Amino acid sequence: MDRVVFGARVAAAVLVSMGFMLSRDAGQLAARPPIERAGYSVAAVDLHVHSFPGDGVLPPWDIAVEARRRRLDAVALTNHNSTHSWRLAQLLAPITGRAGALLMPGRELTSAGYHLAIVGTTQAIAWRQPASAAAAAAHAAGGVAIAAHPARRNRAAFDDAALVALDGVERAPTLIHANDQLDEELTAFYERARRVHPSIAAIGSTDFHRFAPIGMGRTYVLTSAPGQAGILDAIRAGRTVACDGLGRAYGPAKLVVLVQSDCRSDATMPPDGQTGAARVGTWMVWIGMVALVLLGASSLHPR
Amino acid sequence: MSPEIALMISPRRTYAALAQAPRSTPILVSLRRPALAALVLGVSLAMAATGRVTPALVLSTTLCWSFAVAIQAAVALVLIAGPARKTVGVPRAFDLFFAGHAPWSLWLLAVAAWAPSQLGRPLTPILVAAIVPLALTVRIVSAFFVEVLELDRRDALLRTGIHQLAIWGVLSVLFATAVQLVPRVLGWIA
Numbered sequence: 001m002d003r004v005v006f007g008a009r010v011a012a013a014v015l016v017s018m019g020f021m022l023s024r025d026a027g028q029l030a031a032r033p034p035i036e037r038a039g040y041s042v043a044a045v046d047l048h049v050h051s052f053p054g055d056g057v058l059p060p061w062d063i064a065v066e067a068r069r070r071r072l073d074a075v076a077l078t079n080h081n082s083t084h085s086w087r088l089a090q091l092l093a094p095i096t097g098r099a100g101a102l103l104m105p106g107r108e109l110t111s112a113g114y115h116l117a118i119v120g121t122t123q124a125i126a127w128r129q130p131a132s133a134a135a136a137a138a139h140a141a142g143g144v145a146i147a148a149h150p151a152r153r154n155r156a157a158f159d160d161a162a163l164v165a166l167d168g169v170e171r172a173p174t175l176i177h178a179n180d181q182l183d184e185e186l187t188a189f190y191e192r193a194r195r196v197h198p199s200i201a202a203i204g205s206t207d208f209h210r211f212a213p214i215g216m217g218r219t220y221v222l223t224s225a226p227g228q229a230g231i232l233d234a235i236r237a238g239r240t241v242a243c244d245g246l247g248r249a250y251g252p253a254k255l256v257v258l259v260q261s262d263c264r265s266d267a268t269m270p271p272d273g274q275t276g277a278a279r280v281g282t283w284m285v286w287i288g289m290v291a292l293v294l295l296g297a298s299s300l301h302p303r
Numbered sequence: 304m305s306p307e308i309a310l311m312i313s314p315r316r317t318y319a320a321l322a323q324a325p326r327s328t329p330i331l332v333s334l335r336r337p338a339l340a341a342l343v344l345g346v347s348l349a350m351a352a353t354g355r356v357t358p359a360l361v362l363s364t365t366l367c368w369s370f371a372v373a374i375q376a377a378v379a380l381v382l383i384a385g386p387a388r389k390t391v392g393v394p395r396a397f398d399l400f401f402a403g404h405a406p407w408s409l410w411l412l413a414v415a416a417w418a419p420s421q422l423g424r425p426l427t428p429i430l431v432a433a434i435v436p437l438a439l440t441v442r443i444v445s446a447f448f449v450e451v452l453e454l455d456r457r458d459a460l461l462r463t464g465i466h467q468l469a470i471w472g473v474l475s476v477l478f479a480t481a482v483q484l485v486p487r488v489l490g491w492i493a
Contacts, residue, residue, distance in 0.1 A: 296305030
């Protein structure tokens, strides 16, 4: 019996190993071919992603690779009132490499009554202040301020002064797919924001923590300069289109038309580099791990 | 039947049998179960977050999240080292303690397979199902203290309570810090 169990453990370990061999990356994924529309370069970005260490499960270097698989050019790391994760990524870059999408520094300013995704700066910003003052502080630090999932309960915090100060509004965070009421509230908030601040940027984002795929909500940013600087400038100018997980686009009509087809295809296509063999390999690893847990590491009645 | 399965079915009888088996456990061997638990965590998180596992991704997630297993190990050592010296020895007690990891490990793998998503399956069934490993682990840990460390029932219950409080307490503090609970609470009160 011991030999049978030992043999089963070896088989499970072999299954896990073969699964890893099938699922490994064939090579580095190439960057997306540049998309040019109306004289702008279009960057696909996710401006609200939580990472490890923080309340996200993936470390930044894995987020960068996963973002590239999901056809994103950049992601903003936005842990709650913290930029430690981005700093750790920079510190460990000589070891982990810089493969994948651009990692932009940021934080989700978590205050009493509102959240702001502040992108493009590592400077500390106090949370004990009104949203308008926090947005001004973000600007002084070189970043942009985006209202994060602004539901009805946040209405008091986002007064007209705050809406004028903000650079963007999350119109399509992935939370809307699980909550119809939130979708209505965000629609109302975005419309109100546009009445007060017509050029405010429409933002789509994932608010990734652990389950919803990175880039499930995304923003198409029409940039006129490369990299982080170009992305931030475009947000400040309102040259963005929010895209949700179902491929619906939100924003100024003239801009939506330019990227609607990209939005639909990015929402429906599987991640780049995903093969049938990789899927089989993943499940082989899973089955092998279940078997290793159940088979245990020793016998119940050792000789 | 493996100890891991037997412990989920009949923890006291299983630990009684394991404690009686004459066997010493080298220190390195006693790390095999925590290592497997860490690998389960790494595989589960990688699969839940990306839908795939690759060697590089799992190595990364396992190393990053191994601190959670290290916390478990540290708390376990504090609670079992003293009594273990008088019974089966610390390395063997440590090894047997971690034989009870199966309920939570299987739950993590189930989460990875269920893959909740805003566009797909809801999270609630998985959260409700967590009651099972929670209850099983309390039973298993309590049985460990009685049968392996030969503590009386009162002392066993006390140590079980301290163990669970310590683990969930540390994880709660880390979580509260990561999500910035203080401003949220102030917002709810307001």
